[in-house]
Amino acid sequence: GAGVSQTPSNKVTEKGKYVELRCDPISGHTALYWYRQSLGQGPEFLIYFQGTGAADDSGLPNDRFFAVRPEGSVSTLKIQRTERGDSAVYLCASSLEGQxxxxxxxxxxxxxxxV
Amino acid sequence: GQQVMQIPQYQHVQEGEDFTTYCNSSTTLSNIQWYKQRPGGHPVFLIQLVKSGEVKKQKRLTFQFGEAKKNSSLHITATQTTDVGTYFCAASRGSGNTGKLIFGQGTTLQVKP
Structure with a gap:
């Protein structure tokens, strides 16, 4: 595609529910990143994929957060047992390569x- | 851990005035990037600086990387209403040069016409 595509654009869920957020990176980009941005703050790093593998997941806040990229393209960020503090904008980014x-x-x- | 501090948090200027935002780190950075985020939008890459003392220009924007590679600045000459947004500096986490970035808190620029 022309750019990085994320779906859905908005998601409202009840506390305790499970959610999945999808990211479709720019075609050919091997590196994919997830960030979280709270109001009035800069983006906060969550996880970085190089190809299919998570090269660095040190930014995931706890074990309720998990992300996959099974075919090295589309990625899904999964959040279990959501809490009100998880409310934020979740940003996905891609680049041609990691290094x-x-x-x-x-x-x-x-x-x-x-909610 | 590695942190990047950015000041000021907000800046209101009259159209035509200059604007500067500063980014500081307590540790030496391998590189610094600058991003612009319009209200309701997503961060858009502006530039990357890698070398000590590097200065780069993009039209009315001037970017500097300090000699010690611990600070950086973005200066806009003669602001326009199209410059409105939040400007973030970001540095690569760790010693590598990757898109795993630590962002500053951002400087939000308002321009009065």
Whole structure:
């Protein structure tokens, strides 16, 4: 596609429910990143994929958060037992490669609201 | 852990005035990137600086990387209403040069016409 695509654009869920957020990176980009942005803050790193494998998941806040990228393209961020504090905009970004980084392209984000 | 501090948090200027935002780190950075986020939008890459003392220009925007690679600045000359948004600096986590970034808190620029 022309850019990084994220779906849904908005998601409202009840506390305790499970949610999945999808990211479709730019075709050919091997590196994919998930970030979380709270109101008035800069994006916060969650996880980085190089191909199919999670090269660095040190930013995931706890074991309720999990992400996969089974075929090295589309990625899904999964959140179990959602809490109100999980409410934020979840941003996905991709770049041509992980090392020798020059530019990350961000999607429009998924605004998650936990009520 | 590695942190990137950015000031000021907000800046209101009259159209035509200059604007500067500053980014500081307590540790030496391998590189620094700058992003712009319009209200309701997503971060858009502006530039990356890698070398000590590097200065790059994009039209009315001037980016600098400090000699010690611990600070950076973005200066906009003669602001326009199209410059409105939040400007973030970001540094690669760890020693590598990847898109795993630590972002500053951002400086939100408002321009009065």
């Amino acid at each position: 020798g980084f020059t530019e990350a392209f961000f999607g429009q984000g998924t605004r998650l609201t936990v």
